[in-house]
Amino acid sequence: MRIAEPTVERLIHYHRLLISMKQEYVTVVSSKQIGDILGIKASQVRKDLSYFGEIGKRGVGYKVERLCEHIEEILSSPKVWKVAIVGIGNLGMALMGHSLFQSYKFKVEALFDIDPTKVGRDIMDIHCWHIDEIGKVMKEKEIEVMILAVPASEAQGCIDKALKSNTLKGVLSFTQAPVILPKSVLFYVVDVFVELEKLLFFLKGKEKSII
Incomplete structure (x- = not known):
């Protein structure tokens, strides 16, 4: 999967935010909440996260742990x-x-x-x-x-x-x-x-x- 460099940078920021949320026992987050914290439009957040298919529910949001795992799969390398x-x-x-x-x-x-x-x-x-x-x-x-x-x-x-x-x-x-x-x-x-x-x-x- 080829992903543009600016998108990769945003995914890294999403991932770090989600890790922090997990540590604070947050279970669900919306694209608006992510965008507000990181200074990114909610529409851009949704577009970036569309790489993972339909993993969020309209009106509900994304499960923090599941979304974090999906982003890790994209960012992680098969080698050290x-x-x-x-x-x-x-x-x-x-x-x-x-x-x-x-x-x-x-x-x-x-x-x-x-x-x-x-x-x-x-x-x-x-x-x-x-x-x-x-x-x-x-x-x-x-x-x-x-x-x-x-x-x-x-x-x-x-x-x-x-x-x-x-x-x-x-x-x-x-x-x-x-x-x-x-x-x-x-x-x-x-x-x-x-x-x-x-x-x-x-x-x-x-x-x-x-x-």
């Missing part, structure tokens, strides 16, 4: 993806400590840094190698996904080393630097400042509408 985190500073450490890194979808297999106080040590039970060993270690461990949390000046060098492994399939970068990659490798950038600019822009518009 091996991940390397490059750059174990404050951001890298925060990522490692996040509960989602206990996910069944992926497993952090290796860490890389240049800090001599970290290289050669196990951090949260995962070994940290020097950045120069990225290609070698990724090849040995068959790591296919890399998370980049390094300064912009180091991004391309880290990617070049990872490409030597011939196993790299995807990069998630927290570094706002242009990089050169083959088309076969997926590349996504997480830019916190772009999101902040968007927030401030819409806040400005909201203030004007109030006035």
Whole structure:
């Protein structure tokens, strides 16, 4: 099943919301409730959830547990993806400590840094190698996904080393630097400042509408 990227992003948000609802013992939810919480039109929510067929009842809503399971089936991968985190500073450490890194979808297999106080040590039970060993270690461990949390000046060098492994399939970068990659490798950038600019822009518009 081919699903557009914006739809996949919304499904991820729905899934997280449904997990929270399950934890709060909510059993039924409507498309309007989902939309109101996430800031999405109810009609868009219904359209997105139509991928699963008729699983909701008009005037009643969706069973939270069942809908959560259906979305998990779409989002889940038949394999566990091996991940390397490059750059174990404050951001890298925060990522490692996040509960989602206990996910069944992926497993952090290796860490890389240049800090001599970290290289050669196990951090949260995962070994940290020097950045120069990225290609070698990724090849040995068959790591296919890399998370980049390094300064912009180091991004391309880290990617070049990872490409030597011939196993790299995807990069998630927290570094706002242009990089050169083959088309076969997926590349996504997480830019916190772009999101902040968007927030401030819409806040400005909201203030004007109030006035």
